[in-house]
Amino acid sequence: MLEIAQIRENKEAIIERLKVRNMDAKAQLNRIYDLDAKWRNEKQALEAVLAEQNKVSKSIGQLFKEGKQEEAQAAKARGSELKEKEKSIVDGVNQLADEIQQLLYEIPNVPHPSVPAGNSDEDNEVIAQSGEIPTVGDTWKPHWDLAKEFDLIDFELGVKVTGAGFPFYKGKGARLQRALINFFLDEARDAGYKEIIPPFVVNEASGYGTGQLPDKEGQMYHVTAEDLYLIPTAEVPLTNIFRDEMLKEEQLPVCLTGYTPCFRREAGSYGKDVRGLNRLHQFDKVEIVRVEHPNQSYAVLDQMVAYVQGLLTKLGLPFRILRLCGGDLGFTAALTFDLEVYSAAQDKWLEVSSISNFETYQANRLKLRFKDDDKKKQLAHTLNGSALALPRILAALLENNQDENGIKIPAVLVPYTGFDRID
RNA sequence: GGAGAGUUGGCAGAGUGGUCGAAUGCGGUAGUCUUGAAAACUAUUGUACCGUAAGGUACCGGGGGUUCGAAUCCCUCACUCUCCGCCA
Numbered sequence: 097m098l099e100i101a102q103i104r105e106n107k108e109a110i111i112e113r114l115k116v117r118n119m120d121a122k123a124q125l126n127r128i129y130d131l132d133a134k135w136r137n138e139k140q141a142l143e144a145v146l147a148e149q150n151k152v153s154k155s156i157g158q159l160f161k162e163g164k165q166e167e168a169q170a171a172k173a174r175g176s177e178l179k180e181k182e183k184s185i186v187d188g189v190n191q192l193a194d195e196i197q198q199l200l201y202e203i204p205n206v207p208h209p210s211v212p213a214g215n216s217d218e219d220n221e222v223i224a225q226s227g228e229i230p231t232v233g234d235t236w237k238p239h240w241d242l243a244k245e246f247d248l249i250d251f252e253l254g255v256k257v258t259g260a261g262f263p264f265y266k267g268k269g270a271r272l273q274r275a276l277i278n279f280f281l282d283e284a285r286d287a288g289y290k291e292i293i294p295p296f297v298v299n300e301a302s303g304y305g306t307g308q309l310p311d312k313e314g315q316m317y318h319v320t321a322e323d324l325y326l327i328p329t330a331e332v333p334l335t336n337i338f339r340d341e342m343l344k345e346e347q348l349p350v351c352l353t354g355y356t357p358c359f360r361r362e363a364g365s366y367g368k369d370v371r372g373l374n375r376l377h378q379f380d381k382v383e384i385v386r387v388e389h390p391n392q393s394y395a396v397l398d399q400m401v402a403y404v405q406g407l408l409t410k411l412g413l414p415f416r417i418l419r420l421c422g423g424d425l426g427f428t429a430a431l432t433f434d435l436e437v438y439s440a441a442q443d444k445w446l447e448v449s450s451i452s453n454f455e456t457y458q459a460n461r462l463k464l465r466f467k468d469d470d471k472k473k474q475l476a477h478t479l480n481g482s483a484l485a486l487p488r489i490l491a492a493l494l495e496n497n498q499d500e501n502g503i504k505i506p507a508v509l510v511p512y513t514g515f516d517r518i519d
Numbered sequence: 520g521g522a523g524a525g526u527u528g529g530c531a532g533a534g535u536g537g538u539c540g541a542a543u544g545c546g547g548u549a550g551u552c553u554u555g556a557a558a559a560c561u562a563u564u565g566u567a568c569c570g571u572a573a574g575g576u577a578c579c580g581g582g583g584g585u586u587c588g589a590a591u592c593c594c595u596c597a598c599u600c601u602c603c604g605c606c607a
Binding site for chain 2: 135136139140142143144146147149150152153154155156157158160161168171172173174175176177178179342
């Protein structure tokens with residue numbers, strides 16, 4: 097969330113920048129601003145009462161010791177009076193603080209100056225494209241047909257055992273899946289990321305820490321008996337490692353990677369977008385997460401994009417890079433680049449990675465700070481990106497690499513799969 | 520699932536109603552000593568918020584209560600550990 101100090105100081109600039117998200121935040125920010133002023137005012141009044149209370153209470157002990165009964169009794173009476181006064185103020189102060197907090201949670205991150213205005217994914221800016229778009233043959237099939245033909249993925253079985261969006265991967269389909277995970281993890285390790293296997297369920301505080309709560313409450317699976325949430329991405333446990341942490345500057349940067357299954361309810365999705373592997377309730381993903389010094393974070397964001405680009409090049413998949421417009425930008429992100437691969441038989445670009453700089457937005461919720469060289473505490477910047485999400489990679493691999501009688505496995509994966517063709 | 524014991528500052532660990540934001544030790548920081556280091560010694564060392572400042576307030580697992588006054592008493596919730604049971 098935004099820092100209240102930012103709103104005190106740069107209210108108008110923030111309102112202006114949030115317009116890029118098609119959001120008129122004027123009323124909200126003005127309300128926060130006013131409530132904050134009121135809160136500070138009332139808090140001071142309250143603290144003055146508490147200060148006197150403390151003083152009086154302390155004197156009572158002393159007076160009793162000195163045997164000054166009458167004075168002690170008088171002081172007690174004054175204490176009771178002050179307590180009444182406290183009661184009359186305290187609720188109001190707390191309510192103000194709660195209300196401000198609640199409102200702050202509802203303000204999204206302020207977009208980076210490079211973020212273009214726009215309403216939806218159609219307004220995203222294509223900034224690069226690479227790789228050869230395959231010429232689709234007459235007999236080319238979408239991945240769901242290929243998956244069935246070669247018995248790689250069983251969607252119907254998933255429906256029977258669990259429900260739609262929970263496929264079974266079988267035989268070479270399963271092995272290909274495992275190969276991709278290992279390939280991505282090894283690449284990340286070579287790039288300097290430390291591998292982590294985190295828990296796949298998190299508590300409520302962690303959900304708030306990275307901003308899934310309260311914004312995306314309905315998108316996570318909630319285990320009500322234990323009040324835990326299935327993670328929608330490894331970002332949540334990996335970033336929450338640093339909740340309430342004070343790092344030393346020399347500990348930066350922190351570079352982590354982790355493979356996890358990801359669980360998403362995807363409420364509201366429908367139609368051809370959810371066909372086959374395009375959108376699942378459970379999918380596998382390797383994530384990269386970084387905690388950075390504020391003056392490094394944008395350089396690092398570019399590095400992360402270049403890194404993921406490298407993965408796609410190695411896999412031989414045509415891709416393009418998008419700079420998300422304000423309307424498509426995630427709630428907590430200041431700047432996001434999406435990478436999309438071209439999936440031939442569907443003739444579609446599929447999002448396989450989303451790489452974002454959150455600046456201090458997550459760090460402020462997380463209370464993730466570091467002590468700089470002058471021993472001052474400041475909020476760190478957090479970044480993360482998919483490297484990569486598997487299902488759509490798999491979809492593109494199957495569709496783009498098909499030929500008359502099977503599917504060719506990219507050379508970099510063969511050491512991991514142990515086979516070079518599916519047929 | 521059953522029984523019990525816990526939760527205090529970076530860590531360990533005292534503290535059972537006022538002088539406790541909290542002993543002591545370790546750790547950290549600065550200094551003395553030393554050619555340098557170690558050891559020893561001395562001093563210092565929690566966090567957040569409000570305030571231009573002086574200063575003030577809050578925090579001893581969370582929430583509530585008793586009291587003029589709570590780390591300390593009461594209620595409640597959460598978590599951790601130990602033993603038993605079950606189990607990959």
